Amino acid sequence: MERGVPEEEGGGWRAVHRRLIFFGLVVLFVVQTGLTWTSSTRVAEGRGTLDEAARRGRQVYQEFNCTACHQFYGLGGYMGPDLTNVTRAEGKGPAYAKGIILHGTKRMPALGVSAAQADDLVAYLDAWAASGTYPVRAVNLTPWGTYREMHTTDDR
């Protein structure tokens, strides 16, 4: 099959099939894209939705490139900790987060964020905290190689 001059070189039905498969896949992709942009990523009000302050916080997060060192749901740079639940975690909370953002620590530089920006950042962080929990600490495996939390969007 792989040697010599392949028979399909002259075109014909094989080439047509290829195009059909290709464009069939593209159509499915378009459908999946539509769903991903809408219903498959919809959340209940207050479970990760962004109010005005949180929207501004999102912008500030990008302007200071916090993502270079931090993650949400494990995605981002790895120098600092994941921030998904910091505003609601035991022993932490909004004031704790604001303090670190404004003053830094030994390992996190103070980036020159203003007090108003820090409030917006905390609102943004809190939208994440309301959306779910990360990391998944319970090891509830299924026989399919998945874990139970993957099959639901309920709070864990």
Add this chain to the structure above:
Amino acid sequence: MTADRDARLFVLLGVGALWAGALFGVVGSWQHVVPGIFDAVPFVKARPLHVSLVVAWIFMAAVGGVYYYLPRLVDAPLHAPRLVRLHLWLWVGTGLAILGSYALGRFGGREYWEFPPWLGAVVAGSWLLLVYNFFRTAFKGKGPWPAYLWMWATGIAFFLFTFLEAYTWLWQRPDDNVVRDLTVQWKAYGALTGSWNMLVYGTSMVVMERISGDRSVARSCTAFLLFALGFTNLLFGWAHHVYPVPSAPWLRILAYAISMTEWIILARIIRQWRHTMQGAIDHRGQLVHRFLYASELWVFLNLGLALLISIPAINLFSHGTHITVAHAMGSTIGINTMILFASVFHLANDARGMPAVRVADTRWGFRLLNGGLMLFWLSLIGAGLVKGWYTVMTDLPFQQIMERVVPFLASFAVWGLVLFMGITLLAWQAVRALWWTAPRSTATTRSPVIITPPPTLQS
């Protein structure tokens, strides 16, 4: 008129980007180990400088290759050679603006594209020049497309789509939420790496065809099946990056199922292992082959790792750790960079019409690159295992987990230096071979190594 000179410049500047990018990688890796070192370039700048420059290398080397090889493959001149120069200078201009914005600490974008968003518009615009030139030229060829043209075409088209999708956050909707933000972002990034892999694997196939003269491989059923499998994964596999994100479960479960189809590729590699090893031994004296064979080893290792971490039960531990970084750099260096070096040396020698770089010139660079990468990669995996275990199984705070991870990061930083030396030696050879001025006339009169179709196919 041909665009060979501009194509070569693309590649040459790409090599420069690789070297500079790797340098910032070294800076960033040491900042994990010795806090406060290299304060002139803090990590918040070093990381985007690193990632953007090395991604620029992948694109510039691949795109330069497309501009150079395409006319030879379809046996017709580029549709608009002048646009190549425009593309090049737009790209260089934006690149400098991006580097400048990082240096000044002006961010505003998202991970991987942290520069202010308006610069992204220029990148997308200049890409349209490639889209236009590629498709107008590719359709000049006769007969059905070989697999590599399909790969390039999908890589080029999908890069544009995913790049635009990565900017959909600019379009603010009333029901915006963080779950959607993150899911769409990683949908775009998943397909983004898929699209540059298409460009790079297509290039690998082209280089293979040109050095072996065997046209059948890129036209075989197997080649198309592998392409279809890769394409399906590009389209539907991205949600393995977001298993823990609470989007609709079907997205993530579909991605799991699709990702597992890649075991087929792994099985095929194992089945052909002996054959591949024999090939590697037979061709060990040939420059371009060496890099291509090395890339096969890295495909095997990184595909194995990727398959394991795509199993959710394992992903639970590996996600959000340096295993992801091992996966990212293992693939971009071991596979993409290895193939692109093969292409760069092939292109340089071909354009020059003589072997400007020989095996002996690259021996140490090759050894340091591969050996360094292996230990660099293993160190990252070690770091990830430790971090993942303590994160999931204990309540230790972040700082205490990191204390246990740092020894692995120190090893990572040391082997990164070795890797950097390898890259430096190879980059130097590439620059040496690419840096010359062709007499104006040769490019048009000489047509190097065009593979003539077998007589049966010439109409």
